[in-house]
Amino acid sequence: MSRPDATAGTDDSTDSADEPLISLENVEVHFEKEQGLLDLFEEPDVVRAVDGVSLDIQENDVLVLVGESGCGKTTLGKTMIGLQRPTGGSVKYRGRDIWETKAGNTDLSFDEIRSSLQIIHQDPGSSLNPNRRIVEILSEPIRLTHPGVSAGERRERIYSLLERVGMTPAHDFADRYPHQLSGGEKQRVALSRALLMNPDVILADEAISALDVSLRVEMMDLMLDLQDDFNTSFVFVSHDLSNARYFAEHGDGRVGVMYLGNLVEVGPAERLISEPQHPYTEVLRWATPNLALDATEAGEPPMRKIDIPDPINPPSGCRFHTRCPKARTACPKEQPELETHGDRHLVACFRSDEDHEYWDSPEIED
Amino acid sequence: MTIESQQLTGADEVEDPILEIKNASVTYDGGDTHVLNDVTFSIERDEIVGVVGESGSGKSMLASAMLDAIPAPGRLSGEILYHPDEDTTIDVLNLSDEELRSYRWADVSMVFQGAMSSFNPTMKVGSHFKDTLRAHDEDVSEGMDFARQLLSDLYLDPERVLDSYPHELSGGMQQRALIALSMLLEPEVLVMDEPTAALDLLMQRSILMLLEDLKEKYEVTMVFITHDLPLVASLADRMAVLYAFELVEAGPRDQIIGQSGHPYTRALLNSTPNIDAPLEDMKPIPGKSPAPVNVPDGCSYADRCPLASEECTAFDPEFQLIEDEHSVACHHWEQARAEIALNFAGADEIGVSKGGDSR
Ligand SMILES: Nc1ncnc2c1ncn2[C@@H]1O[C@H](COP(=O)(O)OP(=O)(O)OP(=O)(O)O)[C@@H](O)[C@H]1O
Numbered sequence: 001m002s003r004p005d006a007t008a009g010t011d012d013s014t015d016s017a018d019e020p021l022i023s024l025e026n027v028e029v030h031f032e033k034e035q036g037l038l039d040l041f042e043e044p045d046v047v048r049a050v051d052g053v054s055l056d057i058q059e060n061d062v063l064v065l066v067g068e069s070g071c072g073k074t075t076l077g078k079t080m081i082g083l084q085r086p087t088g089g090s091v092k093y094r095g096r097d098i099w100e101t102k103a104g105n106t107d108l109s110f111d112e113i114r115s116s117l118q119i120i121h122q123d124p125g126s127s128l129n130p131n132r133r134i135v136e137i138l139s140e141p142i143r144l145t146h147p148g149v150s151a152g153e154r155r156e157r158i159y160s161l162l163e164r165v166g167m168t169p170a171h172d173f174a175d176r177y178p179h180q181l182s183g184g185e186k187q188r189v190a191l192s193r194a195l196l197m198n199p200d201v202i203l204a205d206e207a208i209s210a211l212d213v214s215l216r217v218e219m220m221d222l223m224l225d226l227q228d229d230f231n232t233s234f235v236f237v238s239h240d241l242s243n244a245r246y247f248a249e250h251g252d253g254r255v256g257v258m259y260l261g262n263l264v265e266v267g268p269a270e271r272l273i274s275e276p277q278h279p280y281t282e283v284l285r286w287a288t289p290n291l292a293l294d295a296t297e298a299g300e301p302p303m304r305k306i307d308i309p310d311p312i313n314p315p316s317g318c319r320f321h322t323r324c325p326k327a328r329t330a331c332p333k334e335q336p337e338l339e340t341h342g343d344r345h346l347v348a349c350f351r352s353d354e355d356h357e358y359w360d361s362p363e364i365e366d
Numbered sequence: 367m368t369i370e371s372q373q374l375t376g377a378d379e380v381e382d383p384i385l386e387i388k389n390a391s392v393t394y395d396g397g398d399t400h401v402l403n404d405v406t407f408s409i410e411r412d413e414i415v416g417v418v419g420e421s422g423s424g425k426s427m428l429a430s431a432m433l434d435a436i437p438a439p440g441r442l443s444g445e446i447l448y449h450p451d452e453d454t455t456i457d458v459l460n461l462s463d464e465e466l467r468s469y470r471w472a473d474v475s476m477v478f479q480g481a482m483s484s485f486n487p488t489m490k491v492g493s494h495f496k497d498t499l500r501a502h503d504e505d506v507s508e509g510m511d512f513a514r515q516l517l518s519d520l521y522l523d524p525e526r527v528l529d530s531y532p533h534e535l536s537g538g539m540q541q542r543a544l545i546a547l548s549m550l551l552e553p554e555v556l557v558m559d560e561p562t563a564a565l566d567l568l569m570q571r572s573i574l575m576l577l578e579d580l581k582e583k584y585e586v587t588m589v590f591i592t593h594d595l596p597l598v599a600s601l602a603d604r605m606a607v608l609y610a611f612e613l614v615e616a617g618p619r620d621q622i623i624g625q626s627g628h629p630y631t632r633a634l635l636n637s638t639p640n641i642d643a644p645l646e647d648m649k650p651i652p653g654k655s656p657a658p659v660n661v662p663d664g665c666s667y668a669d670r671c672p673l674a675s676e677e678c679t680a681f682d683p684e685f686q687l688i689e690d691e692h693s694v695a696c697h698h699w700e701q702a703r704a705e706i707a708l709n710f711a712g713a714d715e716i717g718v719s720k721g722g723d724s725r
C-alpha cells in the first residue's frame with residue numbers, strides 16, 4: 001500500500017526552529033475485532049480506522065476534520081492528542097514521541113503532555129459528573145495545574161471564566177448541578193474545564209453537533225474568541241461542511257476530509273468548498289443544505305451507493321471507488337497518494353494527475 | 367400568554383386537509399405548565415410539511431398531539447380531525463382505544479425521536495415487522511413481501527436487514543429500517559419527529575432524498591419535525607415555525623425562506639451556519655426562549671425581538687393571514703420584512719426575480 005507522506009498545510013515544515021506542536025507521521029490505528037471461540041483459528045477481523053495519515057499542527061492552528069460517520073475522524077483526533085495509541089507510525093508533541101514519553105524514554109513528563117492536550121466530547125452531559133456542582137467540577141483542573149491557589153482565588157477564577165463563556169450570573173450557575181443546565185450550557189462548562197488546564201490543543205469532537213442549529217454559531221464564536229485569549233490550537237471534528245467552513249475560515253485554518261481511514265483532501269476551507277477537487281468532497285458539498293432558493297432542492301447525490309463500506313475489508317486501491325461516480329478501472333488497482341494541488345491544498349485522486357493511466361481506463365459500471 | 371383567539375385563523379387555509387389541528391394545547395401540573403399553546407394548523411393531503419423549532423419549543427408535543435399520544439400525565443385539549451377522504455371526518459380525540467391503536471399505524475404513523483431506542487435490542491429486525499403485522503391481524507407473508515419492497519426502496523438489502531439485530535446495523539440503516547416499519551401498514555400520513563438528528567449530514571440528506579421517493583411512490587403525506595431549518599427546507603412544500611409552544615409562522619417553503627414575516631423566523635434563518643453566506647453575517651439569536659411556566663404576556667418573543675414595541679408586550683399578536691397561504695403572528699411583520707435583512711443569496715427576491723444575487 002502506498003503511504004501518503006505530505007505534511008499538510010505547513011509551508012515551512014523543514015524549518016526545525018519552527019517545530020510543529022503536534023506531528024503525525026504515517027499514523028495507523030488498526031483495531032482487532034473481538035472474536036468468538038469458534039473463530040479462534042481464523043484471521044482476526046481488523047478495522048482500519050486510520051491508515052497512513054501524516055499531518056502537522058502548529059501553535060494557534062485550526063484544523064477541522066470532516067467526513068461521514070465511521071470514517072475515522074474521532075480516532076484520528078484522539079490519536080493526535082495521545083488518547084489513542086497508534087498501531088503504526090508516530091505522534092510527536094514538540095518533537096517528542098508521545099508514547100515514548102509515556103514509557104519514560106524522553107526528557108518530558110507524560111503529565112505535561114496530558115494536560116496540554118484536552119478533549120471536549122459530543123455529549124457534554126456524559127463527561128460531567130452528575131453528582132458534583134459546576135464549581136466543584138471546575139475546581140479540579142485548577143487544583144491540578146495550580147496546587148498553591150487558595151479556595152477563594154479558585155472560586156474567583158471560576159466565576160470570571162463562567163462570565164467569559166456567557167454563563168451569567170456566574171454564582172448562580174456555579175452552584176448548579178449538570179442536570180440543571182441546557183445542552184449548550186453543559187458544553188460551555190466542558191469547554192471551561194478544558195481551558196483551565198491551559199492546553200496547547202483542544203480536540204472538539206462533534207462538540208456542537210448535539211446543539212440546535214441556531215446555537216451552533218454562538219458556540220463556535222465562543223471557542224474562536226477563547227482561542228485568541230488562551231492561545232490554543234483547535235482540532236474540530238464535524239460531519240457538517242458548513243460548520244467546518246465557519247470554524248476553519250477563522251484564523252486561516254484548514255479542513256481535512258477523511259474517508260475510510262485516509263485523508264483524501266486537505267486545504268483552506270473556502271477553496272475546498274468552492275473548488276472541491278476530490279469526488280468525495282463533492283459528495284459532502286451535496287449533503288450540505290443551502291438556503292439560497294435556487295439551490296434548496298438537493299437533486300441526485302454524486303455517489304453510486306448510500307452506505308459507507310465496512311472498514312473491516314475496505315475496498316482496494318482508492319477506497320472511494322465503490323461509490324465514486326467518476327471511478328474507472330484504474331481506481332481499484334492502487335491507492336492514490338495525497339499530493340499537492342496548488343497552494344496549501346492536497347488531494348488524493350488520480351484525476352488530479354493529467355498523465356495517470358486512469359484517463360485511459362474504462363468507467364466502472366455497477 | 368392568554369388564550370384569546372378561539373376563532374380559526376390563517377393557518378386553516380389549505381384546500382383539502384388530511385389532518386386538522388385545532389386550538390391544540392398541552393398542559394402539565396394540573397394546567398400550570400403550558401407546553402403547547404393553542405396551535406391551529408392543517409396538513410394538506412399529499413404534501414410534505416416541515417415543522418421547525420428549537421429544543422424545548424414543543425415540537426414533540428405537537429407531533430404527539432397528532433396521534434393523541436401525549437406522554438402522561440400531560441393533558442391535550444382542542445380538536446384533532448382526520449379526513450381519510452374529502453368527505454369523511456374522524457374525531458381523533460374521541461376514538462376508542464381499539465380504534466386509536468389502528469389509527470396510529472394504519473392511518474397516521476409515527477417515527478419517534480431517538481429511533482435507536484425504538485427497536486428492541488434483543489429482537490431481530492424481522493421480528494419487529496412480523497409482530498407488528500400479527501398485532502394488527504394482517505397477513506404475515508403478504509406483509510413481509512411488502513416489508514422487503516419498502517426496505518429495498520430505502521436502498522437496504524432486505525434479507526440482511528431482516529435477519530440482523532438492530533445493533534448489527536449502522537445508525538443510518540436502523541433509521542431507514544424504522545421508516546420502513548412505520549410504513550408497513552400503508553399509512554396515509556407519516557409523522558417524523560427528528561428522524562435523522564443522530565445521523566451524519568450525508569446520511570440525513572440521503573434519507574431526505576429517499577423520503578421524497580417514498581412519498582411519490584406511495585402517495586403518503588409527510589410531517590417532518592426538526593430543529594434543523596436548512597435541512598428540512600430542502601424537502602418541504604410548506605413549513606411551520608414553532609416558538610415557545612406556539613405557532614408563529616406558517617406558509618409555503620419559498621415564502622418562509624425568502625419572505626418570512628416573523629422576526630424570529632428571520633433571526634433563525636440568519637443564525638444557521640450556511641455554506642455560502644458571508645461568515646460575518648451569521649448571527650446567533652440573543653437571549654433565551656421562555657420556560658413553559660414562565661411565558662410572558664403579550665408576544666412571547668418580545669424580550670428578544672429588535673422590533674418589540676409597547677403594543678407587543680401588551681397584546682398577543684394574532685396568527686393572521688398576511689398573503690396567500692402565509693400566516694404570521696406578529697404585530698410588525700411588514701417592518702420585519704423591511705428591516706431585518708437575510709444573509710443568504712436569493713432571499714427577499716422571490717416574485718421579483720428568481721434566485722437573483724442580492725449579495
Ligand atoms: N413529561 C413531561 N412533563 C412535563 N413537561 C414536559 C414533559 N415532557 C416535555 N416537557 C416540557 O415540554 C416542553 C416542550 O417539550 P417538547 O419535547 O415538545 O420539545 P421539543 O421541541 O420536541 O424539544 P427537543 O428539540 O429538545 O426534542 C419542554 O419545556 C419540556 O421540558
Ligand code: SF4
Pocket residue numbers: 278279280318319320321322324325326327328331336348349350351
Ligand atoms: S481515484 Fe478514482 S475512485 Fe478514487 S476518487 Fe478519484 S476518480 Fe474516484
Ligand code: SF4
Pocket residue numbers: 628629630665666667668669671672673674675678683695696697698699
Ligand atoms: S409581535 Fe412584536 S415582539 Fe412579537 S415578534 Fe412581532 S415585533 Fe417582535
Ligand SMILES: [Mg+2]
Pocket residue numbers: 425426427479559560
Ligand atoms: Mg422533541
